[in-house]
Amino acid sequence: MSGLATEDLKRLVESARVYRDVYASPEVFELEMARIWGHAWLYVGHQSQVPEPGDFITTTLGLKPVIMVRHTDGETIHVLHNRCGHRGAIVCYQRHGHAKSGLFRCPYHGWIFRSDGSLRTLPSPGGYKDVGFDADDPAFGMPPAARVAMYRGFVFASLSAEGPDLPNFLGEAADTIDNMVDRSPVGEIEVTGKVGHRFLHRNNWKFFIENLHDAMHPMVAHAATGDAVKQVLDAYPDSDVGRPEAEVIAPFGGSYDFFDEMGFVGLPRGHGYMGGSKSIFSHYQMYPDYLAAMEEAYGTARTQEILSYNKHNTLVYPSCTVRDGIQSIRVVKPVSVNETVIESWTFRLKGAPQSMLDRTLRYSRLINSPASCVGPDDMSCYDRIQEAAAAGTIDWIDLHRHLGREVRDGERLTAIGTSDLALRNQYLAWLDYMTDGAAGHAA
Amino acid sequence: MRPDVTPEIEVAINALIRRETACLNDGDLDAWMALFTDDGYYWMPLEADQQSPDEHDSLIYDNRPLMEIRRNNLGHPLSPSMDFPVRSVRILADLAIDAATANEYVVRTSVIAMINHKRQDVYGGRVTYRVCRLGDDWRIQCKRVDLLNADSPLDTIMMYI
Ligand SMILES: [Fe+2]
Numbered sequence: 001m002s003g004l005a006t007e008d009l010k011r012l013v014e015s016a017r018v019y020r021d022v023y024a025s026p027e028v029f030e031l032e033m034a035r036i037w038g039h040a041w042l043y044v045g046h047q048s049q050v051p052e053p054g055d056f057i058t059t060t061l062g063l064k065p066v067i068m069v070r071h072t073d074g075e076t077i078h079v080l081h082n083r084c085g086h087r088g089a090i091v092c093y094q095r096h097g098h099a100k101s102g103l104f105r106c107p108y109h110g111w112i113f114r115s116d117g118s119l120r121t122l123p124s125p126g127g128y129k130d131v132g133f134d135a136d137d138p139a140f141g142m143p144p145a146a147r148v149a150m151y152r153g154f155v156f157a158s159l160s161a162e163g164p165d166l167p168n169f170l171g172e173a174a175d176t177i178d179n180m181v182d183r184s185p186v187g188e189i190e191v192t193g194k195v196g197h198r199f200l201h202r203n204n205w206k207f208f209i210e211n212l213h214d215a216m217h218p219m220v221a222h223a224a225t226g227d228a229v230k231q232v233l234d235a236y237p238d239s240d241v242g243r244p245e246a247e248v249i250a251p252f253g254g255s256y257d258f259f260d261e262m263g264f265v266g267l268p269r270g271h272g273y274m275g276g277s278k279s280i281f282s283h284y285q286m287y288p289d290y291l292a293a294m295e296e297a298y299g300t301a302r303t304q305e306i307l308s309y310n311k312h313n314t315l316v317y318p319s320c321t322v323r324d325g326i327q328s329i330r331v332v333k334p335v336s337v338n339e340t341v342i343e344s345w346t347f348r349l350k351g352a353p354q355s356m357l358d359r360t361l362r363y364s365r366l367i368n369s370p371a372s373c374v375g376p377d378d379m380s381c382y383d384r385i386q387e388a389a390a391a392g393t394i395d396w397i398d399l400h401r402h403l404g405r406e407v408r409d410g411e412r413l414t415a416i417g418t419s420d421l422a423l424r425n426q427y428l429a430w431l432d433y434m435t436d437g438a439a440g441h442a443a
Numbered sequence: 444m445r446p447d448v449t450p451e452i453e454v455a456i457n458a459l460i461r462r463e464t465a466c467l468n469d470g471d472l473d474a475w476m477a478l479f480t481d482d483g484y485y486w487m488p489l490e491a492d493q494q495s496p497d498e499h500d501s502l503i504y505d506n507r508p509l510m511e512i513r514r515n516n517l518g519h520p521l522s523p524s525m526d527f528p529v530r531s532v533r534i535l536a537d538l539a540i541d542a543a544t545a546n547e548y549v550v551r552t553s554v555i556a557m558i559n560h561k562r563q564d565v566y567g568g569r570v571t572y573r574v575c576r577l578g579d580d581w582r583i584q585c586k587r588v589d590l591l592n593a594d595s596p597l598d599t600i601m602m603y604i
Binding site: 198229361366380 | 490503516523525597
């Protein structure tokens with residue numbers, strides 16, 4: 001399907017630089033959709049979005065429209081290709097809803113499907129009798145994704161029947177999901193609202209996930225916002241005015257040392273996280289009523305353990321990034337080589353006081369919203385590289401910083417926070433997926 | 444019209460809303476902020492029928508400190524996005540005033556706004572103000588903007604609408 005041979009792909013990624021085509025070539029993008037997004041486990045949604053049988057959301061796996069639906073058995077969550085087995089029409093455009101009796105009806109010719117994707121009813125079925133049509137052939141239904149699995153309420157799917165199972169795919173990244181759920185005094189979280197932010201990026205999907213762990217940019221690209229906050233704090237020296245907002249924004253202006261100490265951990269398959277014992281959330285104030293609820297539920301020692309777990313962003317490559325400390329998740333939706341939608345979802349910690357949700361929502365508005373203060377500056381920087389890569393004003397994009405100084409610790413690669421390891425680790429996985437293991441890295 | 448929206452009140456409220464629109468069109472956020480009560484806020488929900496900014500995410504939910512942060516941020520020389528100036532214009536129509544209490548009024552309008560920043564984006568929506576009289580002055584207690592496309596993929600929103 002593509003003229004790009006394994007040798008061509010290997011030439012795009014070197015140990016300390018990547019060729020501009022990784023961001024700007026439609027042919028590379030097409031291959032990424034098939035080989036990365038067509039194989040990895042991708043985040044679909046959270047079980048709390050479909051509480052009742054027949055409840056559904058529509059989303060995408062790579063470029064493929066899918067429906068995540070709670071089956072009529074009340075237990076199973078299916079992820080179905082959102083297309084009619086007849087002529088291929090998208091069955092449902094609603095972003096969320098309830099399928100009465102768990103049935104989906106294609107609005108074109110009225111084929112009806114069950115919530116497990118099987119074909120239930122054909123209109124005027126005589127026309128299909130004795131013509132070699134097999135109504136039991138799953139191809140005439142809405143076929144389920146090749147694999148679907150849930151980890152502590154987070155639903156993932158893979159378009160490939162082969163590969164590691166979900167727990168093995170997630171590896172240590174699963175700890176971040178655990179921690180987000182454990183931060184609820186009753187061990188349960190739920191998505192707020194029906195729709196999350198959808199932030200349109202006119203650039204390649206990789207810029208967003210690369211930027212998450214690019215600890216060299218905040219003090220430069222977000223200096224303006226940091227200063228904007230400082231001016232407000234200075235204007236109200238002996239008051240609480242601006243403090244809740246500063247708590248969220250100020251750490252983005254942290255020093256190089258601050259981010260270096262946070263450190264970066266690269267995991268297999270491109271996953272990774274910043275922080276551990278220290279992160280952008282380390283200095284968040286503790287609400288006494290929340291602490292009391294946690295200690296009541298878990299005891300002092302376990303509460304301490306849960307709350308001292310401090311990661312900035314955990315990337316579950318390639319599809320989502322989890323912030324356990326602030327209970328939000330951002331989901332990467334590639335659209336084309338230079339268009340991406342970043343979705344954000346916020347979670348309520350069940351059993352926690354309102355102050356915790358207030359902070360989650362404040363964080364999301366200030367950092368994740370298309371109307372955030374920091375977002376446009378990140379976006380401007382991605383655009384600059386996208387446009388330069390497309391124009392060919394640069395051929396190689398550099399990844400040299402602290403090259404070779406990472407330390408291997410079993411499956412993990414660790415480095416100080418401002419190392420480009422955070423980016424290099426993603427390209428190890430990229431090359432592995434793209435060359436189907438031929439690149440020789442442990443994936 | 445309810446009996447207690449007198450012609451004088453209607454004139455005063457119209458003037459307040461015109462001034463508010465002019466401040467945003469001029470990019471004068473200092474003057475704009477001064478039109479709000481001290482505890483006034485600006486809310487742009489994410490969902491069409493959203494009841495509260497406290498139960499779910501919003502595009503914008505700014506109190507006074509956040510308005511000041513946004514003012515300081517806009518046009519900041521260290522901001523990469525500010526290589527492109529932010530220019531905007533908005534047109535309000537269908538203004539209707541209802542009395543909420545003796546001293547508070549609800550104002551509903553439609554808005555079409557164009558924001559120019561690298562590209563030109565067009566937004567349409569419904570605006571709901573709650574305004575009140577403070578002595579001889581009129582102030583905005585809250586401004587809610589429901590974008591038609593709040594739940595669609597949105598480019599950066601560089602300015603209040
Ligand atoms: Fe950033």
